Amino acid sequence: QDALTLQLKWVTQAQFAGYLVAESKGFYDEENLDVTILPGGPNIAPEQVIAGGGADIIVTWMAAGMAARESGVPLVNIAQPFKRSGLMMICPEETGITEVADFPGHTLGVWFFGNEYPFFAWMNKEGIPTDGSEGGVNVLQQSFDIQPMIQGQADCISVMTYNEYGQALDAGYGPDNLTIFNYTDMGNDLLEDGLYVMEDTLDDPAKVDAYTRFVKASMKGWAYALENPEEAAEIVVEMDDTGAAEYEHQLYMVGEVTKLVDAADPALDMDTYDRTVQALLDQEIITATPEGAYTSVVTDALK
Amino acid sequence: MTSVVSAQNLGLTFPTGDGDIVALSDVNLTINKGDFVSFIGPSGCGKTTFLRTIADLEKPTSGTLSVNGMSPEEARKARAYGYVFQAAALYPWRTIEKNIALPLEIMGHSAAKQAERVKRTMELVNLSGFEKKYPWQLSGGMQQRASIARALSFDADLLLMDEPFGALDEIVRDHLNSELLKLWARTEKTICFVTHSIPEAVYLSTRIVVMSPRPGRVTDIIESTLPRDRPLDIRETPEFLAIAARVREGLRAGHSYEEGSV
Amino acid sequence: MTSVVSAQNLGLTFPTGDGDIVALSDVNLTINKGDFVSFIGPSGCGKTTFLRTIADLEKPTSGTLSVNGMSPEEARKARAYGYVFQAAALYPWRTIEKNIALPLEIMGHSAAKQAERVKRTMELVNLSGFEKKYPWQLSGGMQQRASIARALSFDADLLLMDEPFGALDEIVRDHLNSELLKLWARTEKTICFVTHSIPEAVYLSTRIVVMSPRPGRVTDIIESTLPRDRPLDIRETPEFLAIAARVREGLRAGHSYEEGSV
Amino acid sequence: MNRTGLTAMQFALALLAGGAALLGLAFGFTSFGSAPQLTVFFALGAASLLRLALPFSLWLDGALMLFGAVALILALPEEGAMPAHFWWALVASWAFAWLFVERLSAAIRAGHLPETGTGLVIPVIFGLALLVAWEVITRGANVPPVLLPPPSAIWARMTAEVPTLWADFVQTFVKSVLPGYAIGCLAGLAVAIAVDRSPFLKAGVMPIGNFMSALPIIGIAPIMVMWFGFDWQSKAAVVVAMTFFPMLVNTVAGLNAASAIERDLMHTYAANNWQTLMKLRLPAAGPFIFNALKINSTLALIGAIVAEFFGTPIVGMGFRISTGVGRLAIDLVWAEIAVAAIAGSAFYGVIALIERGVTFWHPSVRGGRT
Amino acid sequence: MANRVIPVLTILLAILAFWYAAAIWMNAPWQDRLNARADLIDVPFAEFAAQTWAQDKPVLPAPHQVVSEIWNATVALEITSRRSLAYHGWITLSATLLGFAFGTALGVALAVAIIHNDASDRSLMPWIIASQTIPILAIAPMVVVGLGSVGLTGLVPKALISMYLSFFPVVVGMVKGLRSPEAIQLDLLRTYDANGWQVFWKLRWPAAMPFLFASMKVGIAISLIGAVVAELSNASGGGLGVRLLTGSYNGQTVQIWAALFIAAGLAAILVAIVGSAEKWVNMRMGARA
């Protein structure tokens, strides 16, 4: 068996249902893989973990992956099960915000820790300053929940369709009393949860083979989760070490996440890739067009 | 003569974990104005406790005690006495002059009056020149004198002194003994003085109270027949030696050689 | 007679922040086997320093000093002396018997020998029955005796005692004085004894060394003419009083009334 | 002591230093000339073994230490792993540094060198030695910079990012730490004085205060952010909560520090409560209060930074640290950590200095080092 | 006994009353919104108060909510369940104890080095103080990742972080303690020509005992903080810190408070255990009752 360690981007939740299901249902074993799944957290940078040799494969956002590549961690995208972004910005109607032009002068909650790039790319595109200058917006480092909106500390907050948006729905918010800016719908989405490995490992055919089997089994896991959301949610709850995952919430999340994932095709969509790279360049998050930041050897082998 | 301190059947018992300690029992004593009374007795016989009771630092558990015709508490509130503790108890964060001025500050004297009093009492105990020093910069004897100056600074008529010269060598002690006598003769204060030294007690006092422990009680009161004016070499006179011998007798009688009494 | 301690032109200077302090200067003294030498002098005249130098706790800065014919350091390593400090310095976490056994433990005696020695010396200082008590459960005088027992336990021929009876009242002191004399007479030890009390020095010693400060030096050495066997009431004899007067004279001469010397 | 005038430990260090240099010379022989300055260092270091026969000044050891460190850093290859014999240079200059420090402190103790000035050199050398070892190990062993950057990179980042660092410092230290510290300490002091007046309150509050001061107060950071919002107010609130209890507990203990006899003295003057407090108990509590002030000076900074992890406007040391890790700007993270450590040490130092001035009378200040 | 318990109870009651009042006040705005949305107007105060004490995700949970959460998450659950706070408490506790053991050992070792060696005294102390001004939460994730890359995961990285915090009070206390023997006590041993080892074991060590225990009490409480902080940076494996974190990210205030109270209880128990060890040693060393 080949041992692989997967570092997740966030805590154990249905956002990673495919991998958790594949592990739980033995899909990895079928591919002769021994996979260890490490949960992430707010202070864990998957890029740092893989650079230190603590993982073989990481799940991360392309913006963060590209930025890491420029700071000397040669990450390569090998597969991109997530085709769309789940990121949204929501503003309660009391704030009076109905369109982007209403933003200036308001406080917007944004997640940092590698999740801030889509927002800054968007603002950059709209020409709204974010440095606190006249006619710009105030940016707040937001916690990973909807408290800032409930308590009125921010006028708009970031949410994921599959997570915090659910909390907002629970709290009695909904499309009828919220203005929703969906990054994918606006065409401002940057590629989210992709699978990345270190560049030098791709020279080793045995490793590439292991990656291929890994992606294959993972996609099988995603497909399974798509068809059996209840069981997938149960698996997630079961595999969460912290005991914080709640079944209801995970079930909701499975439903939302599967809208973003294409279980049949893990290949990177080049249009979205090019747009992502362009946005990162515009925003000066990266300074040069990356070379060799993705490979299709794995996904090609699956075709 | 007016009585300054008057104790009738005074008793004081300390309750402790393993049984009560009778520190004073059935003490009857009257001290008149202008008296110089020494208390002598083995360790633990209640000398300090008696002084503390007069000063209203301990409450008697039986009998009555009056100070200047008042209760000890009223007397304390009227600032009737100056107390010199067995240890100097100077505040280390104050200079010597500030330490001496402490009671004056508390009693609300004006700055000018404070300065004048401090200067005068510092001269009296021979400490001039050390105003700005801190206590730890002085030798033990000088600290002791500063604490005497502090007790004198506000000019109370009653002085309670608990082994004030304990830490000093014989020569310095002799010197301070005669200074104290002079002060007493000049100011007509009433002085209660605790000591372990028989010659010191005899040399200084008009009356010597011999105490004995377990329970603490007065076993003998010796009136001194020495004249008020006492040069140092009075201590070699037969009269002096006779009184000393009588004190020693009284002391020895109260002294048991069990270990506990050491 | 063999000389146990011999000092020639001994000097010791402490360097301090504001200038050097000459604690000992030009001390010449020979102490023979079996001597009982008392050191007397005002505070700060170097008595303790001299004892500490003999004990190799301070290093002389000039002159020579030999103990039992060796350097002080060799003598210390040969465990030539027992030292009784001015304070009892018992270790509070050890029972009295353990405290007394401490030097024996360190010197590596067997448990049986330790037990036997501890028993013997505790009897000697009249502390039997208090073996298992902790220091704080004893009165000051008992603690002082325990520290004397500790110094006696390993039977050194030279005893250095720094005001061992300072904390005691006159009666107890008298008692211990005569006990010490008996011990000395029985064991033929050499004793160096620091005291502030003139009668005590005269009563105990074969020789009295009078010292004076600034700089610390020996001003007088008085040989006692009293017999070796001394009942307590020898202190009222004219011979005793004459020696005491001479010591007092020597002391007074060395005593300046400047403040610093108190 | 032996013929060289060194203690056993110094002697062992001297042998280690000279021996390591000798070995470096031997192992580096094949690549002779590639790093001339290192070769010179090895030669001089090996020559120091002559101390067995000749007297050898401690300053020579100091010079060798310095020369070795500089030569080693200059010789570090830009790319790839460090040649093996370089490690001997690290060992040798470390040993020279230790030996130098040993001999220096022995000289100070013996009074051959003045305490002031030279006494300060020793911790500085220790810190520099740590930095040199860090630099050499991270670069020499090719530790990925995203795990641990070398000090030179951190320093470069610090100088390049002064405005950012300054803004973060102002946000975190000036706006959050200082007010929070002042409020927390003053409140602790005031409550302690109030509580002290009533035995009933004291009996009730003290066990709870002791309990609270053992609490992982950091845990309340998310709650404070929830209550007081994202800006500095919530950080200051965390700082207040963290500093309050140490101050309360210490002050109450301090107010009881006055001895019975010192209190009796006040009693004999029939002094009122206020006089007793101002003239006796507060001054006597000084050392305890300063103890709390010192503990709190480090706690306050940590509390504010931690609280920033749970939400901030986009400025502040904690914000920069947490987002820096996310962006893999680890050198910036370490630059912030360095600023925090410097600010914290300076804060501590200032309090310790004030303490020396105010509690000059306390035996721990009068004599000896603190 | 009674005159110790009554004041504590009084204060506790006062705190509880204040807490309930604060819960009404702080939860009121959200409750107003909820009621408005449900078209509930003119809710009587008593009912409104009860509502604010029964919210799902209150700003400030009422004490009984916290207590019942603690009950449900400990006694009512299998101890091995990952939802059990007892399980997470045990994880945190084991890291705390290991870190405390490391920290005490390191602290004592450093203190011994400092008092026996002039050079280490002068060079170490300032840096030991400086080390404590480094924000531990900032380096904790890097320590976790760094140790993970050399194969150390799980308990050890957490314990090392807790050690980093807890060694400090031990060094400071022990340096003071080992230096606490008075000159005369040291001189005494010198007159017996005792060697360094004997001086250490017969004098310095026993004299330092009170200081050791005082600093261990502080140290164990800080160890717990260290373990919690380490868990904030390393969600895998669970622990009270992780519960705090996930509670915070899911807006589960009741869960946060419950985890906090369990941590507080643990701290109190640990301090009490060190306290009884101290009493026992004191008794063996014949201290005054």
Ligand SMILES: Nc1ncnc2c1ncn2[C@@H]1O[C@H](COP(=O)(O)OP(=O)(O)OP(=O)(O)O)[C@@H](O)[C@H]1O
């Ligand atoms: N606060 C107290 N609690 C319990 N017992 C006490 C207290 N103060 C004094 N005693 C006891 O009361 C007795 C008398 O003590 P006191 O201090 O008056 O003796 P003293 O004659 O002054 O002795 P010394 O010569 O040693 O100063 C002693 O047995 C002592 O143990």
Ligand SMILES: Nc1ncnc2c1ncn2[C@@H]1O[C@H](COP(=O)(O)OP(=O)(O)OP(=O)(O)O)[C@@H](O)[C@H]1O
């Ligand atoms: N370690 C020291 N450093 C500086 N000066 C010292 C030191 N030890 C003693 N001295 C000084 O040396 C002088 C002699 O002191 P010593 O303790 O020998 O006096 P002493 O005769 O024993 O006095 P006492 O009767 O008070 O015990 C004093 O002036 C003292 O201040």
Ligand SMILES: [Mg+2]
């Ligand atoms: Mg007394």
Ligand SMILES: [Mg+2]
């Ligand atoms: Mg002396």
